[in-house]
Amino acid sequence: MGNGAIEILGVSKSYGKTLALDNVSLEISKGEIFGLIGPDGAGKTSLFRILTTLTLPDAGTATVGGRDVVRDYSAIRCSIGYMPGHFALYQDLSVEENLKFYATVFGTTIEENYDTIRDIYSQIEMFRDRRARDLSGGMKQKLALCCALVHKPSVLFLDEPTTGVDAVSRREFWAMLGRIRESGVTIMVSTPYMDEAGLCDRIALILGGRIIGTGTPEEIVSGYPERLYAARGGNMFGILKVLRGVEGVTRCSSFGCECHVSVPEGGPDEKVLLRALAEAGMTGCSVEPIKAGIEDCFMSLS
């Protein structure tokens, strides 16, 4: 294996009869933002819990910073930051007390590592005496990020950090991640939102405990095996039904206000599709070729 920040080799984990992770292998390089993209229940949190030494894998090995997650768990705990999906700081302690607490348990102080967190902490420092429970969602998230960073970890694990966060805060949050990465921290982040995939350096698509694709977002997108068309019109359900009936269409699914139609090379083109719609009595529709997005790739891989 190389000198990746995180190396996962054939990791499996099951809870009772449910297989949460099925032979997962990944390699994450130092200093990159690695996105783990997948729907709820795909196994993202299970993988995070193994990498953060909270649970043991049933099979396979994993290393974080070159250390084995089973044998060297205590060494790993000193060098990683983990932000779970839910707010897990003490609600009845103030902002400053929470930060101080986590600095102390890692054997450091806020002052010593102020540089690492200044960028984020400065935004919530004015509320330092407020109890964590009285903070807004975005503030809580910033505080949690501060607490995860206060001991200068070399790897940062963020489990669905943007779930339930508004669009503006999400953009802010990703900008913060970009700045954290510049200081040399490897970031592994999971998200159910496909649109955030493009913000990562590299991504892995996960579904049902299996990795169904890895690479840079561009690689994933350009690896889309078929041609893709977007169909628009008044009667979405009608369009969906008609196009699914056209011979040669592999998949047709609704994406917001349009319908994405996947067609193999040499299959029906936009004219054929439009004609099929017209024949079914649907007028005022448009069909045009588009580039595939991450979500389309996800659909084609799953």
Add this chain to the structure above:
Amino acid sequence: MWKYLVKKEFKQFLRDPGMPGMVLMFPFLIILVFPFATNMEIRNVRLVMVDNDHSDRSHLLMEKCASSGWFEVLDVNAAPESAQALMDRGRTDAILTIDNGFSQYLEDTRGGGGSVPVGIKVNTVNGTRGSIAGQYLNTCVTGFISDNMVSSSAAAMPGFDVSGSYRFNPYLDYKLYMIPGLIVIAITMMCGFLPALNIVSEKEKGTIEQINVTPVKKTAFIACKMVPYVAVAYFMVFTCLLLAYLVFGYSCRGSYFAIIVYTLAHILVMASFGLLVSNFSENTQQAMFVIWFFSMIFMLMSGVFTPIESMPQWAKTITYANPLRYFADAMRAIFLKGCGIRETWPDLACLLGIGSLTMTWAVLSYKKTA
């Protein structure tokens, strides 16, 4: 790091909306309210008397009963049927019936042959109250008869004058007996089970997971959690002892050192039991129910409220597994009899025995679930 972990626990404890108030209130309740509420002395026994003799002697007997101070006399000249009706409706605790022939019986020079023409009927819906009412009445009647027999019965019936002397609690003061027991209950409730609920709530909120990814050892984390509760336990014990002295003038006759040792031992036993419960509970509500179930058993089978000696054998056997039994027994011995650890060591040994058993189980299951 340890210092800050403990500091965090104290901060959280003091910021809890209910805890500090409860800790302050409890000693006052234990000393000033509960001893009166758990009092088992029977006073104001309601009495109805039926006089069929209508003689001077029967009147004298009734007067003696009325002036004994134990009874609240409802009627002195009731018809037998109405007296029975009163008892049926639960309005009276006892009926004293004096049959005719009572004065002849007393004047009988042959020296009290045959049965005494006096009937005592007691309402035993409440067994304790009934049996004590019966004893009071019996004492009155036999006293009256032996005082008023014409013939000197001394020759006929050689009697024994048994006079009791009550050791350790000469006035049979129930409060004095209950206070050490109630302290035991309070310590169990406040300091035995609450650390467990605290751990489960950290589990529920997910904060324990955040701690688990730090270099802090779990055992250290839990040990630090215990510190405020141990402090609270000592605060409560000594406030109770001080209040008992200031209000009732009771002072602990045994060694304070023994109290300190027993309190610590008891907290450790209860905390390890609580930890065991918390290992098997997903949320605080679940843990609450389990703890509530066990605390009921622990309290009622501890001998604090009812003597273990009067329990049936199978119940006695169960109490041997109850840590409260040993703590309560030791606390009473120390407080009332002035014992130290040397005299009560079997209690300490049992307490520590149960403790090491639950602690081992708790640690093993904790490792498994974690």
